[in-house]
Amino acid sequence: MAFADTLKQLPPVAHLAELQLLDAAGQLLATIENKPGKAGALAVYAALAARHGGHIDAAAAEEGLRLFAEHTEAARAHPGSHPNIDRLFDIIASGQRLAVKLVPAP
Numbered sequence: 001m002a003f004a005d006t007l008k009q010l011p012p013v014a015h016l017a018e019l020q021l022l023d024a025a026g027q028l029l030a031t032i033e034n035k036p037g038k039a040g041a042l043a044v045y046a047a048l049a050a051r052h053g054g055h056i057d058a059a060a061a062e063e064g065l066r067l068f069a070e071h072t073e074a075a076r077a078h079p080g081s082h083p084n085i086d087r088l089f090d091i092i093a094s095g096q097r098l099a100v101k102l103v104p105a106p
Helices: 003-009 039-051 058-067 070-077 083-094
Strands: 016-022 028-033 098-104
Touching: 003 039, 016 039, 028 039, 039 058, 039 083, 039 098, 058 083, 070 083
Parallel strands: none
Antiparallel strands: 016 028, 016 098
16 A cells, blocks of 8 residues: 555544654654654654554564555665654664654644
8 A cells, every 4th residue: 555545544643743752761862743744754653652552662663664655665775765764674673662752732
């Protein structure tokens, strides 16, 4: 399924300003803002967190790569061009587990 079609099946994220990814010590590692060009990644990460107990671990990252569909292959071919997908590759490789904090829109 194409990424655009996948997005239509994910829960809406209009109520979120951003999503924060935290390491095991609770330190902020990354933020995905709800803005054009990032809202799709926000929707994927929020859905993964909901399905995986509020965390992104290797299992969630594998699912995320499937959800990103054709963008996953583009990220493999051009490292750095899709940082939110690159992060999923890193989580799988490292076995890291990131906590997810959803920040509501004002």
